[in-house]
Each structure stands twice: as C-alpha cells, then as structure tokens.
Amino acid sequence: MRTHLNIGLFGFGCVGQGLYTVLHQTRGLKEATISKICVKHRDKERSLPADFFTYDREEILDNQDINLVVELIDNADEAFEIVKEAMLWGKPVVSANKKMIAEHFDELLELQRKCGVPFLYEASCGGSIPIIRNLEEYYDNDLLNGVEGILNGTTNYILTKMFQGGASYSEALTGAQQLGFAESNPRSDVAGFDAKYKLCILTAHAFGTFIKPENVFTYGIETVSQHDFQYAREKGYHLKLVAQSRRTGNNLSMSVLPQFVKADHKLYQVSNEYNGVEVEGVFSDKQFFWGKGAGSFPTGSAVLSDISAITYNYRYEYKKISQNTKPNFNNDSVIRIYCRFQQPNSSTSLQFQTIEEQYTGKTHGYTIGTICLQTLMDSELLQSPDVFIAVVPENNH
Secondary structure, eight states, rough: OOSEEEEEEEOOOHHHHHHHHHHHHHHOOOSSEEEEEEOTTTTTTTOOGGGEEEEEEHHHHHHOOOOOEEEEOOHHHHHHHHHHHHHHTTOOOEEOOOHHHHHHHHHHHHHHHOOOOOOOGGGSSSSSHHHHHHHTTTTOOOOEEEEEOOEEEEEEEHHHHHHHHHHHHHHHHHHHTTTTTOOOSSHHHHHTTTHHHHHHHHHHHHHOOOOOOOGGGGGGGOOOOHHHHHHHHHOOOOEEEEEEEEEEEEEEEEHHHHHHHHTSSSGGGGGGTTEEEEEEETTTEEEEEEEOSSSHHHHHHHHHHHHHHHHHOOOOOHHHTTTTTEEEOOOOEEEEEEEEESSSSGGGOOOSSSSEEEOSSSSSSEEEEEHHHHHHHHGGGGTTTEEEEEEEEEEOO
C-alpha cells in the first residue's frame, strides 16, 4: 500500500475542479494531495492561488516527489504524450480521456506491461457509473452476450428536453451548454463520437478484443427533429442514443445509433444527463447500472475512485484479453431501422433487405425496414441534413 500520493494534475476545467472539490471534502481519503496543477492559459482566472499552477509539464513529470499523475485535459494527442512520459518515468496514471484511450489502446496496454505501473480510467466511461471496474472484477470470467447503454449525458439531456418539453434541437443544445453538460463545440457528443470511444473501451474489457474507433458505425442526433419524437409518442417509445456491443456465436457487432426504446426497457427511464449501462451475461442474464454521466462532481468522483484504488496498487488485469477467446468483429448484422426524410423517395436509395412500412406526408416521410449495418456505413445518404435514422424494436406491429 502506498503511504501518500502527491498528485500532479493536468487540467483544471470542469472535471479538474470537480476532482479538487470532492478530494478535499472526502474525509476517508487522507493519503492524497494535489501538489501541482499544469494548465495551458496563463491569463485565465482561477479559484486557487497562483502557486498551485505551472505551465511547464516537466515540473510535474520530472518531479520525483510527485508519485501520481492525473490527466484531465481535452486534447487527446497532448494527453497521450503526457500519459506516456509519466508511465516511462514510473508514475501511475489516472485519466478520463476516452478519445486518447480509444485511439491508443494497444500502445497504452504495452506501456503498462513495459513500465509496470497502474493506468486507471474509470471516469472515461459512464461518468459516475463504476462500469469498467465491474467488467474487470465481477464479470472477469463470465461469458457475456452484450453490453449496451446510454454513454453520453449531453445527448441524453438534449433528447429528453426535446421529447418532454417540445424544445427544438438548438434550444436543447443551448440548455446543455449553459449547464456545463456540452462544450462550446459539441460535435464529439452530438455526432456520437464520444459514445463510440467509450464503447470501444468497454468492449475491450467485456470481450477481450479492441476495435479501432473508425471501424465502428456511428450515427448521432444532429438531424433529429420533432417529426421523430411525434413518431415515438405515437408508438409509446422514448428516443435514446444507444451504444451497443453484441456477441452472437463467435461474431461481434458494434454500433452507436439513435434507438427507439419501449417502456419495458431499462433505458426508457434514463433521462437528462444520466447514463445507463446494461450488461447481459450468458449465465447471469441482464444487470443494469445507472448514474450521472455528465457534470463536474460525478466525473470527479469517478477520478477520485481511481485515486483511492492506486493507494492499494490496484491495476486492471485485462483477464478477457489474456483468455484469448475474443470474437470476430464484423458489420454483417442486420438491424431494423426507421429512416425519416424530407425529400420524397430519399430513403429508396438505401438498400433495405425488407421494407415493412412506408409513409409520405406533406412535410416528411419515413420508411421502416431491415438493413445490414455495413450497408449503412457505406451509404452517402446519411450525410444529408434532411435524413434521420434510428433503430426500431423488433416485433412491435
């Protein structure tokens, strides 16, 4: 067990400030102190005295008294360089940077083996939900059929406000930004990229295989409209952005897609900035995790959990990877989708395998049918601002 952690913190934005607050208000963790904080902007007003801060990362990385690096910056490339150098110096690292982890997973795994230091990142997936630790420990030897969930609090907040209050997309997005759930440039959230990075990380821990983010079909909520919520209300659905990894036999499919969910689905009740993750085991059936997925304190508390774990030298064992039972990844799965369009006959350019329902009105139309995931990945139609697609539950007509 480590006697005391002198923390070098990179970044003092929303999560960094949340971590500082929860660390200093948590009486149980007295073995950790933030010694120095590295930030980028010299002229920005900050809530702590100036001597807490540095603008030179080597003041942390080359400081022998600092024995834990916590990385909480936005830039994934810079974050990787910081994490890499810290580990090469023999310092354990805690990170919340899902993009950095997803894009450099293989390299980070090798660094952990080479340097022999823990690298923890619970806060990178699901905000306050301890999903990675559960996949690592509770499900370490359990055969899993699937992991799916709402992994982005920003998009869930937007969809909730559009459904419950009839807000437009732009109104709901502005509200999310004002509350600190969305960045000034929300593209990573609303296009589904943030959820995709998280899904790649969870899939590695759940199935022992790592899939590059660019190979995962991802479709966000940027073109959603009240027409789509009208359809949801008529059918008794809610609309959610769902990230899913599912194993069928020895094949694995992954996607991030808007999805209509029925009232008996656990995700139906997950609203606002909350996240929810369902893990389905072959023998343990379905178990559900629910909690806040966005915000300063929820994410800060997840970082704090990793800091606490470092005090007793906890590290991920990646048992599913070492078991060498990883499934084959492909995009051959067939899904049932709703495709809404504004231009008549737009959806006919999609190569549906079957068409179950079609509607054409004065302002919009839609088609419901089955289609291969790879076909969607190859389609240029989905780049149109006049088109929106969502997964439809099976057997509901």
